[in-house]
Amino acid sequence: MGMYPAGNLVKLSPTDLSATAYTEGDVIFAKAELEAAVPSRGGCSLLRSVTVFVEGAVSNDDLTLLFFDNSTDLGEPAGDPASDITADEFRTASCIGSLELDQSTSSVAVANGLLYTAGDEDGSQCPIFIKAAGGETSIWVAMIQQTGTLDLTDTDSITLTFGFQYLG
Secondary structure, three states: OEEEOOEEEEEEOOOOOOOOEEOOOEEEEEEEEEOOOOOOOOOEEEEEEEEEEEEOOOOOOEEEEEEEOOOOOOOOOOOOEHHHOOHHHHHHHOEEEEEEEOHHHHEEEEOOEEEEEEEOOOOOOOOEEEEOOOOOOOEEEEEEEEEOOEEOOOOOOEEEEEEEEEOO
């Protein structure tokens, strides 16, 4: 991870994946930390771009990324339905934004999977305004299988890269 005065690229390889089939509405991975997403404790950034490679993804796999400002447990582990997360758990998890990755408009088939991209140049939902909690420079992200059935090849089948523009 490199720090730059104008922003930061943060790479993530989720560690709670299983080589299994995730069905529509399943949590693919629960909260994972994105360190140095903002320039200073409690600071703000714009999430300008997201690139996600999912080995094993096919043409009907749509994904949703959820962003949070704390590390509190989301309520359901990877592989469980997101619909089992209670309203209280979701409020405590403190969601600060979301981003949909639609395979039909934001992906290309590559390397036995799909490469999803979202950025402010392609008309997607980016940029997203991000604010860390007081005392933090990190935010957290989780992924949900929106549609389709995702058969991951192995436990390191997903890599994500986030492009943050720091705000003063």
